[in-house]
Amino acid sequence: MAGRGGRGDMLRKLLAKIENQEVIQPGPSSSTAISPVPVVKEVNLNQVLGRGYTQLRPDVVVPSVANDPSPSKISPVTGAVAAPVPVGRGINLLSKLKLDAENVASKTPQTAAEPPTTHLKRMSIADRPPEIHKGESGRKTCITANYVRLICEPNKGMFEYFVRFTPEVDAMKMKYDLLNEHRNVIGETRTFDGSVLYLPEKLPQNEMNLLSTNKLDGSAVNVSIIFQKKRTLGECIHFYNILFKRIMIMLNLVRFNRSFFNPAEAVSIHQYKLEIWPGLVTAVDLYEDGIMLCCDASNRVLRRITAYEIIQTILHADPTNYKDEVFKALIGKSVMTDYNKKLYRIDDIDFTRNPTQTFTKGDREISYIDYYRTSYNAVIMDHKQPLLIHRIKKKGRPNQQAVEQLICLIPELCYMTGLTDEMRADFKVMKDIATVTRVTPNQRQHSFRKFIKNIYANPDASDLLARWGLSLAKNTVELTGRLLPPEDLYFGRHTCIKGSPEADWGRSATSNHMLTVVDLHKWQIIMTKRDKKVASEFVDMLRQVGPQMGMEVISPSVEVINDDSIPTYVNRLRKLIRSDLQIVVIIFPSLRDDRYSACKKLCIAETPIASQVINSRTISQYKKLRAVTQKIALQMNCKMGGTLWGVKIPFKHVLMCGIDTYHDPARSGHSWGGFVASMNETMTRWYSQACQQMQGIELIDTLRMALLACLKRYHQVNGVFPETIIIFRDGVGDGQMNYCVEHEIPQLVNSFLSIASTYNPKLAFIVVQKRINTRLYMHTSGGSDGDFCNPPPGTVMDNTVTRRHFFDFYIVSQHVRQGTVSPTHYVVLQNTTKYTPDQLQKITYKMCHLYYNWPGTIRVPAPCQYAHKLAQLIGQNVKRKHSDLLSDKLFFL
Known part of the structure; x- marks a missing residue:
């Protein structure tokens, strides 16, 4: 039966086949294996089933609490849809769906060998209309972005079928063979996990019974293929992302983490022994205006120096104590193996082993020298060099211990990646690197269009898309943004300086x-x-x-x-x-x-x-x-407590807060949080609190105490508590949104009761995301269609490429003279205030003017940047809570 522990393994093999990678299964016990070849990470079953679904049992698939923000509660067995849960405006929909796990466990599971009597109804994200949170102020402007629409042919898509074998078949390979006998019926393009079949086109009949022959004993096996549903584009996002990863490999690009790079177009900087690989990072996702592909240019800096050369340099400099110095120089660094273009982190160095020693490959022993010569045609010159160790820890099943696998690398064949601290501190080195890595808007758009052109010029890549009925729009998506007016600056002696389009007031x-x-x-x-x-x-x-x-x-x-x-x-x-x-x-x-x-x-x-x-x-x-x-x-x-400049703030009794965290790389699990809050109506005086995440204590517990301290201080300064609190939360990725909604926001709200049982201020909780791949471009005035420039500061984008079920927007707040400007993504997870999208966007942009370490606008609101500087200084240098006597001053600038 498919539910007998093998379905996950089968799907992993299936996904590995799609990505053309080898899957190495962990052993049943906590053993340590040594291998010279890279190990592909184990694939999650949820990824194959599609985004937003979690397998609670081998035979029942229900919407995930964390990933399916459907406003209806769905029964995991019958598929009955209960009464809809009310949806509040501006609140993250991830918290709206609550599944009763105990009720799921109490139901009788449906065996994989029997077709479901009632189809499981899933409320897809794409089935719900998008949330619209648009502002109106400012001058409308036409811009474009690094997004292109993903189009699916009307008669094609992802058609889901349930496959039943009579008599039952357990072996996955046999299931493949029995199904493959009917290629002329189901076609060559398909995805099959042993019980669920996905096809790009619908079969002529909803239920088909086909006869196959068991090659082992010649017996007849009936194969029933039963139509379940046609999946929407929004339900196939993960599959499409895998598809584009496969296309990247077809285009001979090399994968490093989530990006793909082109070694054929590498740029060498010979004087520093550096090589810069241009690349792309792509992502398919569901946005307000449909499914789109986001593509952005990326770069990877490689050093043309091997780990072996570093070892030899240290050895010649200090032969007596060279091992300790080698450890300091290499442990924790990333290297690239030139023979297969893969990245590894150096976790250890084994000075007791060398390339002449052997390891088990299959059923025979082979030395590292022979393995690399026969497998990669790589000749190892120094037979006495130590081996570099890379550790891979793979979680076992609940009743098993984790399996650790060691990968042994040869220093001669490992090139160092990234820049050293000395290089980063050298202005000339960084300037020469920036001439290559700072990509202009025209260059980014050119690389995007070249990527699309290369897909259709490659027969395998274009055929892969065509088989699934997919195509890419010819041009990037056209957008309508808004340009907010420049902000006036106020200085001492009642001096007002008119805002400039560049948002720069250094003089x-x-x-x-x-x-x-x-x-x-x-x-x-x-x-x-x-x-x-x-x-x-x-x-x-x-x-x-x-x-x-x-x-x-x-x-x-x-x-x-x-x-x-x-x-x-x-x-x-x-x-x-x-x-x-x-x-x-x-x-x-x-x-x-x-x-x-x-x-x-x-x-x-x-x-x-x-x-x-x-x-x-x-x-x-x-x-x-x-x-x-x-x-x-x-x-x-x-x-010393002074202030430099200000902007016009139209709100009163508002507490403006910024939160950011610093994670100590040397002490895993230890973090410092910075909490900074405004103390006056002009948002020019700030009160700061630093809090450490102790072992066993959630960071939100200390943040709640920091908020209470800021509220009490606000009352001391102003005589009243704030009526509205706006919190800008930095350092939160997409995967942590649900944690903010379910843990951080409720605990911050509950902390108001510590002030008074009747104290209930309005709250806006806004997540600030800087590390995004979205880029916005503006057509050059008077130029051709292919000429693009950076949008000016104050450009707001709150439609089309925003998230489908979030209250979010992008703001370009900086003026850059080189390269491409990066917008900042703001996600409003909760908004119980009276402020409209217009007002929240304006106050966010105003806050980007009030960072006193730079006479111009910055990428994030000032309280966020203050919190970042505070957390970094305390976590990196002081490592102790600062004195309360300094809390009302910007001592951390």
């Missing part, structure tokens, strides 16, 4: 008085002897530029230290910090994370005081000193 920020100024009267500067000259020039320049921005600067107390060691800086700071000191300026002769962390920990957590750390190289060039000093003066004013 105005340094030539006008700051909005709220803190004069610099008592401050301390610390430096080494060799930095006395640059420190003196910096102080003189600060006294010149300060008054132009409204800041009175008195000469500081100067402390010169003999060396730049960590204890010297820390001990001297402990002696100098006093209660009447406004800020301490620390000049470092060079960049060192450990020294920076030690000083920041002292000034932020132990002895709280505003601190400004400056690298002496930053202020060493006198020609650039004025511009650098102006920016430092702005930062120092913020850290």
